[in-house]
Structure formats: C-alpha cells, structure tokens
Amino acid sequence: MAMRIHSLKLWAAAVVAAGCVVLVLAAERAEGGIINPSFETGDLTGWTALASWTILADGGSDGLHYASVLSPEPEPPGGPSIPPEENQGWATAIEQVFTMPGWAETLSIDIRNEGLTVTVHLSQDGAVPFIPINILDGAASQAPNGFTRYTAAVSQYAGLDVRLTVNVSADDVPPARLRTSVDNVLVVPEPATLMLLMVWMPFAVARRLRGL
C-alpha cells in the first residue's frame, strides 16, 4: 500500500512537472526570445527606436497595437527649397537584439508601407560570419488590417544573439507624409520539432521520476 501511495505521488509530481514543461515551451514559443514582439505593452519596451517611432492602437495585424513611423513634413509651398544635391533624404530605424531560440525555423514580421523604402535585416550581433538575411526577400502573404507578412528561414541563427533591424528611408523627403508600420514579429519552430517536444518531454519527465 505504501508503495502504491508512493507511486501515486510520483505520478502526481510527474504530471505537474510535465505541465510546467509544456507551459514553458508554450511561453517560449509565443515570445521566440523577443521582448514585446507585437507591441501589445502599448510602448516600445524591448525595442530601440529613434524618437520618430510611435505606438498606434487602432488595430495591428495582431492585437490592437503596432509600431509606426511617419516621414517628415514636406517643405511648405513657397518655402525655401533645398537644392536637389543638398537634399540628403530621410532615414530611421527600429531594432531589437535578442537570442534566437535553439528551435527557431522561421521568423516572420508584418509590415504595412505607404511607399517608403523598407528593409528588414537579421544579422548575428557583433559578428560577421553570416551574410545578413533581408527578411523582405522571403515569402510574402496577406496579414490582417492591410499588413503584409514576410517570412524567412532563420535556423542558421538558432541559439545565437541576433539583431533584427527595420530600416525605413526615402531618397528625398516625400511631398506628402507617408507611414510605415510594423507588428507581430514571430519566431516559429519546425512543426516536427514542436510536436516532438510537446509529446516526448512529459513522458521523459514521468519516466525519470518513476525511476527515482
């Protein structure tokens, strides 16, 4: 009888431990190592951005909030005009350094752009052994609220510290104010890897505890 109660206790502990493993994996999957990946804190927590970036809350591609930037005011009509050779254009950026999870397969980012020049680069932080990935060269699909979702393979960066940078620029200050918006940065594991972890880990923990 004592053995049976002991066994039941072990099983209860195994179930709790397995639950914790699944929760940790689910949380890690949700964030993908990125802080505030969908800007749902309502501010730029986790991101480094120039002052021109703001958070809007009228509906992103994921949730309400997204990061957005507006090109500068054009010169007023009749105002002093800048000679073309002196017009250096305009550029800004938002970025985050994070550790790419070991299970990372793809990274996607949602962009809504009104005609500015946008590039999204992923590179290893502080090192140059890899050619940076231009995320916008990856597969594109439609996302909610007029955003486009760009997805690129990132498994070569798994486990490394990386820098994700969204650059927005214009060769000349546009004659009308144009907006670029960013939302929902998502790191996704290979489906087979995720299934294996979700199914195998609870059994492994249970077996380990039973063997104690």
Ligand SMILES: [Ca+2]
């Ligand atoms: Ca969002």
